[in-house]
Amino acid sequence: MTDVIERHDVERILADPASLVPEADAAAARPADRFRARASRFVNGEVHAARRRRLEEFLATLDVDALAHAAATRASALAHAGADSVAVQVPVACLAEQLGFAGPDATPALVAVLAGHYPTGGPSDRADAALVRLLAAAPPPGRREHRDDAVLRVQLLVQACAATAALITAALRHPGAADDAVPTLELLERVLRETPPVPTTRRIGPDGGELVLHLGGPDRGASPAGPRILAFGAGARSCPAPAPALAIAAAVVDGLRAC
Numbered sequence: 001m002t003d004v005i006e007r008h009d010v011e012r013i014l015a016d017p018a019s020l021v022p023e024a025d026a027a028a029a030r031p032a033d034r035f036r037a038r039a040s041r042f043v044n045g046e047v048h049a050a051r052r053r054r055l056e057e058f059l060a061t062l063d064v065d066a067l068a069h070a071a072a073t074r075a076s077a078l079a080h081a082g083a084d085s086v087a088v089q090v091p092v093a094c095l096a097e098q099l100g101f102a103g104p105d106a107t108p109a110l111v112a113v114l115a116g117h118y119p120t121g122g123p124s125d126r127a128d129a130a131l132v133r134l135l136a137a138a139p140p141p142g143r144r145e146h147r148d149d150a151v152l153r154v155q156l157l158v159q160a161c162a163a164t165a166a167l168i169t170a171a172l173r174h175p176g177a178a179d180d181a182v183p184t185l186e187l188l189e190r191v192l193r194e195t196p197p198v199p200t201t202r203r204i205g206p207d208g209g210e211l212v213l214h215l216g217g218p219d220r221g222a223s224p225a226g227p228r229i230l231a232f233g234a235g236a237r238s239c240p241a242p243a244p245a246l247a248i249a250a251a252v253v254d255g256l257r258a259c
Helices: 007-015 031-038 045-060 064-081 083-098 104-117 125-137 149-173 184-194 242-257
Strands: 002-004 200-204 210-214
Touching: 002 007, 007 200, 007 210, 031 104, 031 125, 031 149, 045 149, 064 083, 064 242, 083 104, 083 149, 083 242, 104 125, 104 149, 125 149, 149 184, 149 242, 184 242
Parallel strands: 002 210
Antiparallel strands: 200 210
16 A cells, blocks of 8 residues: 655546546445445446436536525524534535435434445444435435436435535634634635545555555645645546535535634
């Protein structure tokens, strides 16, 4: 396993079509592990491309302004529970509502369990049970639905969970959060640039070795504004939903900064 620290090198590897992700086991016996194999994140080639296109179709239906409004409303109602709780609950509930999940306010706790299992897999009764409940809450398939649509909708919730929560909490703890002259979007950009919420990702190198790519390392090609932002990745596998994520995070951080 090799660590790649320099952002210039990380971006090059992320943008390289020959850069592969470690694949999940398509023959896995456990439900949560089969979920990893049916999602887009842990497959390569045309299978990934087809699933990615379907994710983008779902994302195209989202109303970003409505997401921000719903996030602000939920954050205000949950402010008494503390910033950490708001950061975990609000983004997932807002996305679940727009993606058509039944009982969206019940999804964050389930998604948090599955998200803890998602990066590496492994046996987990709790993750299996959470997945079963989330798939049952997903919209029923219609005539135009694909076989794995429910899985891909759950994937969107899972991938939004930890990353968006970390972005919100890091922004609120950033020194700039106490300065009213710093706009919230600028504050979020500082966090994304300085301390990416998801600090690393993995790829398989040309020799078959595993590379750990650090998204917040030094940057020899930094602009006057600072190091390049790799928090959303780069290339064909970059995060498909930066706009919804930032809209939700900004609404939550705005509301909590005002408290």
